[in-house]
Amino acid sequence: MSRTIFHIDANSAFLSWTAADMVERGSRFDPRLIPSVISGRESTRHGIVLAKSIPASRCGIKTGEPLHLAKKKCPELVVLPMSDNIYAQKSIDFYNLLLNFSPSVEQFSVDECFVDYSDMERFYGNPYECAKAISKAVKDNLGFTVNVGISTNKLLAKMASDFEKPDRIHELYPYMIKDKMWPLPVGDLFSVGKKTASKLNKAGILRIGDLAKASPESLRPILKSSAEILIAAANGLDLSEVKTEVSPPKSMSMSYTTPRDVNTYEDTRTYLITLCEKLCVRLREKNLTASGVTVNLFSRERVENTHQNTIIGHSNCTYTLVNTACELLTEMWTKTPIRRVGVAFWGLKSDKVIQNNVWTGAKEVVWNTFDDAADDVRRRFGESVLMPCSTLHNSAHNNTKIVAFSPEFSLSTIRNNNVKNA
Ligand SMILES: [Mg+2]
Structure with missing residues (x-):
């Protein structure tokens, strides 16, 4: 039976959450509207850009780059500190809001959740309508934007939400894989890290589509036991469940x-x-x-x-x-x-x-x-x-x-x- 899975990803979470918190507290300026970044302290050698506003992106600032380089690209850049407490609270608020749309919500990371919307169309309409309702509810109640990926499994929903950002809804149903996923660089496939992507590129596998069509035997020397799993992923196959029971960390x-x-x-x-x-x-x-x-x-x-x-x-x-x-x-x-x-x-x-x-x-x-x-x-x-x-x-x-x-x-x-x- 076909499932409906959403992957919901907060856009520039650390910056959006800091900004939403400032606006809630009555701040007159919203850092999302100007070139701004979240960064660790430069004085303690932790000055790395962790999140950036859209105006900062337009200046060419990249996540992960040293703060002093970012400031060279944009001298008027506003730098905001990290705030673990705000992130923890916003993350909990985000998870709790999604529970209004389905009882099956899995927190995948601090700013990403999966929602199982299978057989629930009678509540919020078809998957696209529900995704719009989720996006609006997050914006109206929590003050930040999300990307929603819609598909029949977690892997494809996650891939879909990574398409164009911010504040977008993308569908990636199995029949769309060939057109929307296979032309992407193989490093964009969820679970393919930089090292694996580089090994695959050296073996002539440049696109996700190349990996999807490869034989496990040809890739076993490079990928070892992961060959079958990654080829299956490139074909959009994933049977994992949305885990609603969160086991506490040890x-x-x-x-x-x-x-x-x-x-x-x-x-x-x-x-x-x-x-x-x-x-x-x-x-x-x-x-x-x-x-x-x-x-x-x-x-x-x-x-x-x-x-x-x-x-x-x-x-x-x-x-x-x-x-x-x-x-x-x-x-x-x-x-x-x-x-x-x-x-x-x-x-x-x-x-x-x-x-x-x-x-x-x-x-x-x-x-x-x-x-x-x-x-x-x-x-x-x-x-x-x-x-x-x-x-x-x-x-x-x-x-x-x-x-x-x-x-x-x-x-x-x-x-x-x-x-x-x-
Ligand atoms: Mg995010």
């Missing part, structure tokens, strides 16, 4: 490459606390708890030093997880200069099954209240308004307006500081 991690050698325990601890705090916010956003913490330190020579520890019970409390990570750092510190700090929380479970640790349980009740308040402030004023007190000496945080959180501080100290500095 672990969550974050790392930071420092701009220079970090020579002291205190500075390494500052980076570690900042990473832990961000990761704790992510845990709570996803309603997850962790039962273990791993800390990784990498020297300039890339030698890795790893320590890990379990927590009794599960927690997503910043106080508990930061302190566990700092204890690990204390026991593993060897005075070797550090170039990368990493932290991972593992043994993740839904917070509905949280069991309070008898040792830290009472303190956690207090700290959970603080975490809730801090999460709320970040949601309302942006993630950069709060930071650990213990990281204040870090010059990267010069713009911070509100001071909060230190495992060593009492709640009353923090409350007073907040009132004074807010």
Whole structure:
């Protein structure tokens, strides 16, 4: 029986979501209408264009290029910082809105979802009409545009949504493959990476159509066991289901490459606390708890030093997880200069099954209240308004307006500081 699958992809997600958030908060300028980009900090060597507005594209700016080159192409370029909290919230809003159109929605990435619309025409009309309704609903309710790909399986729907952007609806039914998909470069086929595309090109396979007509035997020397799978993909074959049950991740991690050698325990601890705090916010956003913490330190020579520890019970409390990570750092510190700090929380479970640790349980009740308040402030004023007190000496945080959180501080100290500095 034929299925109807949509692939819905937010256009320039990071930039659109930042812009939609600014407009919601009353900003008079919309970065989508001027040359603008989202980028990491140039001062810390993370100045890469992550998303760009259409006017920025017209200046020739490309995603992935260094910010200083982008600024040369467009001196008046507006650069906006990344905001993980905004992206996480918009991603959840996007997923929840799509559930209005079908109970079968799979979150494929932070800004992409599959929707199974099979046998549902009585609700929102034919697939094209439903795609128009989805596109309008996202624009009206969430303030950004999407591309919708329509087909009979996930692979073709995904290929279709990658056709011309932004704010477009494309159909790619099996009978259209020959005209719409086969003439494309083989590297455009979903699941063909740059390395595979280059190997295929060297073997004379330049277009998706060339791959579709090739024999598995001829390609096995280059593609090994993937030969059949990629040839099937080039023919538009994909039987995978839209997965509605999202299994929680088993672990969550974050790392930071420092701009220079970090020579002291205190500075390494500052980076570690900042990473832990961000990761704790992510845990709570996803309603997850962790039962273990791993800390990784990498020297300039890339030698890795790893320590890990379990927590009794599960927690997503910043106080508990930061302190566990700092204890690990204390026991593993060897005075070797550090170039990368990493932290991972593992043994993740839904917070509905949280069991309070008898040792830290009472303190956690207090700290959970603080975490809730801090999460709320970040949601309302942006993630950069709060930071650990213990990281204040870090010059990267010069713009911070509100001071909060230190495992060593009492709640009353923090409350007073907040009132004074807010
Ligand atoms: Mg996208």
